Amino acid sequence: MTRPLKSFIxxxxxxxxxxxxxxxxxxxxxxxxxxxxGTAIGEWVLDLAALEAKGYLSxxxxxxxxxxxxxxxxxxxxxxNWSKIRAELQDLLSADNxxxxxxxxxxxxxxxxxxxxxxxxxxxxxxxxxxxxxxEHATNVGCMFRDPKNAxxxxxxxLPVGYNGRASSVIVSGTDVVRPSGQIKLxxxxxxxxxxxxxxxxxxxxxxIVGKSNNLGEPIAIENAWDHIFGMVLFNDWSARxxxxxxxxxxxxxxxxxxxxxxxxxxxxxxxxxxxxxxxPVQEPQPLAYLREDNSSxxxxxxxSVEIQADGAEQADVISETxxxxxxxxxxxxxxxxxIAGCNMQVGDLMGSGTISGPTPNSYGSLLEITWNATKPLTxxxxxxxxxxxxxxxxxxxxxxxxxxxxxxxGEVSGKVLPALNFNFAD
Amino acid sequence: MTRPLKSFIxxxxxxxxxxxxxxxxxxxxxxxxxxxxGTAIGEWVLDLAALEAKGYLSxxxxxxxxxxxxxxxxxxxxxxNWSKIRAELQDLLSADNxxxxxxxxxxxxxxxxxxxxxxxxxxxxxxxxxxxxxxEHATNVGCMFRDPKNAxxxxxxxLPVGYNGRASSVIVSGTDVVRPSGQIKLxxxxxxxxxxxxxxxxxxxxxxIVGKSNNLGEPIAIENAWDHIFGMVLFNDWSARxxxxxxxxxxxxxxxxxxxxxxxxxxxxxxxxxxxxxxxPVQEPQPLAYLREDNSSxxxxxxxSVEIQADGAEQADVISETxxxxxxxxxxxxxxxxxIAGCNMQVGDLMGSGTISGPTPNSYGSLLEITWNATKPLTxxxxxxxxxxxxxxxxxxxxxxxxxxxxxxxGEVSGKVLPALNFNFAD
Numbered sequence: 128m129t130r131p132l133k134s135f136i137x138x139x140x141x142x143x144x145x146x147x148x149x150x151x152x153x154x155x156x157x158x159x160x161x162x163x164x165g166t167a168i169g170e171w172v173l174d175l176a177a178l179e180a181k182g183y184l185s186x187x188x189x190x191x192x193x194x195x196x197x198x199x200x201x202x203x204x205x206x207x208n209w210s211k212i213r214a215e216l217q218d219l220l221s222a223d224n225x226x227x228x229x230x231x232x233x234x235x236x237x238x239x240x241x242x243x244x245x246x247x248x249x250x251x252x253x254x255x256x257x258x259x260x261x262x263e264h265a266t267n268v269g270c271m272f273r274d275p276k277n278a279x280x281x282x283x284x285x286l287p288v289g290y291n292g293r294a295s296s297v298i299v300s301g302t303d304v305v306r307p308s309g310q311i312k313l314x315x316x317x318x319x320x321x322x323x324x325x326x327x328x329x330x331x332x333x334x335x336i337v338g339k340s341n342n343l344g345e346p347i348a349i350e351n352a353w354d355h356i357f358g359m360v361l362f363n364d365w366s367a368r369x370x371x372x373x374x375x376x377x378x379x380x381x382x383x384x385x386x387x388x389x390x391x392x393x394x395x396x397x398x399x400x401x402x403x404x405x406x407x408p409v410q411e412p413q414p415l416a417y418l419r420e421d422n423s424s425x426x427x428x429x430x431x432s433v434e435i436q437a438d439g440a441e442q443a444d445v446i447s448e449t450x451x452x453x454x455x456x457x458x459x460x461x462x463x464x465x466x467i468a469g470c471n472m473q474v475g476d477l478m479g480s481g482t483i484s485g486p487t488p489n490s491y492g493s494l495l496e497i498t499w500n501a502t503k504p505l506t507x508x509x510x511x512x513x514x515x516x517x518x519x520x521x522x523x524x525x526x527x528x529x530x531x532x533x534x535x536x537x538g539e540v541s542g543k544v545l546p547a548l549n550f551n552f553a554d
Numbered sequence: 555m556t557r558p559l560k561s562f563i564x565x566x567x568x569x570x571x572x573x574x575x576x577x578x579x580x581x582x583x584x585x586x587x588x589x590x591x592g593t594a595i596g597e598w599v600l601d602l603a604a605l606e607a608k609g610y611l612s613x614x615x616x617x618x619x620x621x622x623x624x625x626x627x628x629x630x631x632x633x634x635n636w637s638k639i640r641a642e643l644q645d646l647l648s649a650d651n652x653x654x655x656x657x658x659x660x661x662x663x664x665x666x667x668x669x670x671x672x673x674x675x676x677x678x679x680x681x682x683x684x685x686x687x688x689x690e691h692a693t694n695v696g697c698m699f700r701d702p703k704n705a706x707x708x709x710x711x712x713l714p715v716g717y718n719g720r721a722s723s724v725i726v727s728g729t730d731v732v733r734p735s736g737q738i739k740l741x742x743x744x745x746x747x748x749x750x751x752x753x754x755x756x757x758x759x760x761x762x763i764v765g766k767s768n769n770l771g772e773p774i775a776i777e778n779a780w781d782h783i784f785g786m787v788l789f790n791d792w793s794a795r796x797x798x799x800x801x802x803x804x805x806x807x808x809x810x811x812x813x814x815x816x817x818x819x820x821x822x823x824x825x826x827x828x829x830x831x832x833x834x835p836v837q838e839p840q841p842l843a844y845l846r847e848d849n850s851s852x853x854x855x856x857x858x859s860v861e862i863q864a865d866g867a868e869q870a871d872v873i874s875e876t877x878x879x880x881x882x883x884x885x886x887x888x889x890x891x892x893x894i895a896g897c898n899m900q901v902g903d904l905m906g907s908g909t910i911s912g913p914t915p916n917s918y919g920s921l922l923e924i925t926w927n928a929t930k931p932l933t934x935x936x937x938x939x940x941x942x943x944x945x946x947x948x949x950x951x952x953x954x955x956x957x958x959x960x961x962x963x964x965g966e967v968s969g970k971v972l973p974a975l976n977f978n979f980a981d
Contacts, residue, residue: 307895379806416979468734552843
């Protein structure tokens with residue numbers, strides 16, 4: 128491309144949203160206003176439904192991709208169309224294209240300050256699956272709850288372990304989270320008791336959005352898997368550790384995870400992430416053939432961080448910094464494994480990476496690991512201690528790629544924890 | 555009601571579908587024809603979309619509950635409306651109402667032989683959860699794979715253990731099932747291998763369809779739970795035992811279950827099942843308060859059976875007969891537990907009971923249990939042996955209630971197993 132990728136929109140140097148990014152989201156001007164698709168550019172949202180309606184995008188009459196309350200219809204239109212629209216948007220936003228640049232009246236109608244709009248769940252999520260693909264995380268958990276000498280179960284190294292999550296409780300960044308209640312069993316108790324969760328945790332994850340379905344009984348081959356991925360989001364897989372420990376055998380996590388899972392509002396496309404491709408860890412043993420993939424560029428170099436801000440605290444404290452590139456199993460391997468027995472994926476499905484922990488304690492992706500199950504509490508800058516999340520705490524996760532002066536960011540996923548409900552039971 | 559509940563439609567004595575049943579389903583006249591709602595009466599389907607369009611039901615203009623490809627909109631209309639429509643249908647179909655009875659031209663338009671139509675998935679299923687609520691089943695599995703002396707894990711007796719299933723691969727009765735492939739690990743092998751499933755099994759279950767949603771963070775109290783249930787179906791939770799054994803620790807079943815789960819096409823309402831209410835087993839220990847419920851009439855007396863028919867065999871063999879009333883945890887307890895931490899249920903959600911095993915080997919709800927993990931193979935009437943399901947086998951599950959000359963049935967859920975795909979991998 129000879130055209131320099133510079134926008135006529137003024138974009139701050141550390142912005143997550145230069146013209147090279149153009150993530151997709153769903154916004155409304157007021158909380159209950161009409162939802163439609165937008166893209167983020169600098170501190171603005173560009174109204175894609177308006178662009179579409181006014182004929183600035185080469186979309187056939189009646190297609191109506193963007194005047195929708197979710198992105199699913201656009202995503203279903205396919206990879207070739209994603210690329211075409213992206214190129215058209217970059218062209219419309221470029222500094223040397225006068226079409227929007229010099230039409231202030233139009234610009235006043237189609238650009239909205241991000242700070243002024245409400246961002247919604249960007250996709251309808253028919254299915255949500257969570258993987259467990261960070262070796263460091265699985266090892267840490269195995270050390271704490273199983274045998275430190277055999278922390279990793281054998282199947283972990285042979286396949287991307289995952290489980291079906293609950294799609295209905297996936298919420299968008301900014302949505303408050305009520306502390307869950309349920310059964311917990313204290314170490315010396317004979318029986319469980321009903322209680323508000325006492326070990327509320329976050330899990331730092333990313334998620335990818337499935338962009339292309341497959342039919343039931345027709346697995347996605349590893350060499351085609353990347354074509355089935357639309358883009359990525361940040362993902363906080365809130366976890367009630369005490370509920371989880373009591374309920375999870377033998378069928379896996381359930382109420383410990385189904386009360387809320389938060390995603391960032393902007394879906395960053397794989398095309399935008401392309402310059403940040405990197406290798407993933409060498410896999411030993413070599414996976415079975417159906418999962419085998421060249422590891423030299425099947426991951427992304429994405430800086431990730433977690434901040435916690437206590438209620439009323441002046442500032443948030445960064446409590447973890449890690450990177451997506453530590454993930455052992457690639458997104459393509461996850462998707463292929465998910466379908467190998469015949470499972471059909473649907474457009475909009477959310478696939479969580481699993482907690483992303485790096486090799487050192489300051490890169491762990493959960494409080495469970497950071498405080499080593501409350502044996503090493505954190506001290507926040509306001510002097511308070513944290514082993515797990517307290518009521519009023521806000522958790523903020525951020526992510527960005529940066530190289531050669533180009534920064535492609537995800538924005539953030541945040542959520543504040545509210546006190547548990549009051550239950551009035553006889554006992 | 556003084557009107558005797560007898561229809562002008564001729565209904566065979568052993569029919570599952572008398573005027574007291576009136577289950578809801580989705581049908582089309584041809585395979586690709588227009589889908590709409592119907593109810594089963596004797597050997598007929600009554601076209602509810604046509605009845606609605608012609609003004610025979612007290613539905614407000616524009617409501618359009620039945621000219622839909624799923625029942626979700628009707629179900630969302632609420633319990634009072636379910637009752638009202640049911641009463642109107644019983645009235646329209648009754649022997650002493652001339653309105654349809656004596657209008658042969660109309661009857662020719664709105665009644666279709668069940669054998670001539672295609673039945674479809676009756677609801678859009680936003681979420682599917684499977685429980686594990688038969689004590690006999692959980693004990694049998696615990697004996698086989700864990701410790702016979704401590705077959706039941708402690709949490710099993712304290713809460714209805716469940717896990718999130720995969721909603722996308724729920725299919726309607728009559729849909730073929732391709733034998734899944736994936737990773738299995740043979741007992742003495744160092745590593746897993748890629749293989750077609752060698753231990754393909756069924757699980758005899760029922761499922762209930764959620765009829766009323768709750769908001770995220772607002773649990774459904776046990777005393778309200780029954781009002782959130784629309785009706786029940788038969789459910790075959792196909793299971794790949796060898797995939798399951800290798801993959802399921804620590805996060806539960808995944809590919810072993812996500813390749814297909816079959817439901818019967820007719821949803822039998824709780825109102826139709828009302829005469830067959832019965833007690834469920836005494837729960838010891840007494841559940842925590844949030845799960846506590848009078849056990850005297852929180853179950854249903856539903857006879858259930860499983861038949862297997864080998865490819866080309868002249869007849870199907872009944873291999874299990876059991877009853878829904880053996881279930882330890884009630885549907886209300888399952889639903890309340892599912893939401894206690896805040897999870898939001900959606901209209902159309904499918905909740906599987908878990909395998910329903912009775913106390914004796916001829917009442918076990920899976921081949922795993924019937925053949926005790928292939929140590930006691932079955933002999934079919936054609937002389938063939940079965941430890942697990944073979945290619946070409948058709949599995950048929952049936953269910954009905956019967957008392958005082960009234961029979962309310964579910965019809966059946968059936969599925970034929972096709973050979974695994976041919977994969978061509980280098981190793």
